[in-house]
Amino acid sequence: MMSNLFSIFDPSTNIFNLPINWFSTFIGLLFIPYSFWFFPNRYFLMWNIISLKLHNEFKMLSSNKFKGSTFIFISLFFFILFNNFLGLFPYIFTSTSHLNMSLSLSLTLWLSFMIYGWIINTQHMFIHMIPQGTPNILIPFMVLIEMISNIIRPMTLTIRLTANMIAGHLLLTLLGNSGSNLTYYLLIILIFSQILLLILEFAVAIIQSYVITILSTLYSNEVN
Template sequence: MSNLFSIFDPATEINNMQLNWMSTTIGILLIPTSIWLIPSRNNMMMNLLMNKLHQEMKTILSSGNENKGNSFILTSLFLMILMNNFLGLFPYIFTSTSHLVLTLTLALPLWMSFMLFGWIKNTNHMFEHLVPQGTPTLLMPFMVIIETISNLIRPGTLAVRLTANMIAGHLLLTLLGNNGPSMSNTMLIVLIIAQILLLILEGAVAVIQSYVFAILSTLYSSEVN
């Protein structure tokens, strides 16, 4: 069991130097130089992806001047999470996004800054959010409690969603892979096909989870204006 979870162990060290967390930044060094050549297929693909995300986030956020540049910050967040998710799919590379240390570090300051901005600048608007329109008078106190709790758990749900999805796929791949040596040749072929399909699924999950994290952060940001 300890071997199974060793891939999620952040304390692996060489000469008392914890090198695992370097995978969070080392991805920048692995970006192929062809992505910076203009024009190139990689460059065009990245531009298309960033423009689509930018347009979508700009639509969610209001068009006021106070939101100018918010979409660029959240697009950068999407890219960072995407890079770390994909790096974790390579063998022997530590998946930093499978740890609450990183995901909470991203989610908590974002949520806290939205809350501080909203309550300081748009206090009345934030109070309005606690009672949805059309709520009966008798239910108003309960709705305030429910809305407050749902608001407080947002950073936790953002962080846990990303962490749980990254851990689940990697654990499944590890569990299936550990059975390989004891299988017959026929079953081994089936296992390899299953692993390839799971790896494709994990690639899709890596994109979807980074997109979900960025879009939900955008939605939370749009609520405080």
């Protein structure tokens, strides 16, 4: 029995007190299809179709002039998706439910966009801080508001991903721990509700990875 409900998110283990649970992040590499088969299988074809759809979607949203820039966001999508998806299996650590993982992803992208924008497109970044048609008396306030909204972007991406992963796992754990005290009929209802909730978590894992990637793509447009 767990001594603490949040122990399911504990990155440490009992093997030499080392946080080897973080190695579950690399399990997603096993889902990448191999390209050395002479005849590609259905999984490889499905992977290409999804990648092509994402490429067209990000290319339509992105105003980046560099070729191949959409593959950065495609890789980000699959990385978050695999970690969210694997976290739903028993005894597999969910790395995206921790701030240090999600903040590392969002902060790295945000800093890259900001450094590129302020060095290459300095004038555009200054213009973006003041909306067109702003009265002169409101310019200092608008600059302050735009600066604050820009600074908190990596934190909002982090909290959005982490909170959604934690909420679903906690709810599944709470319902699962109450099963030993229920009657036979209530236990059937609990199992059915757990299955429905698990299907919902599968959908949340896909939606959150897509939302994080889309927002990152839109943030990159503002520096061009």
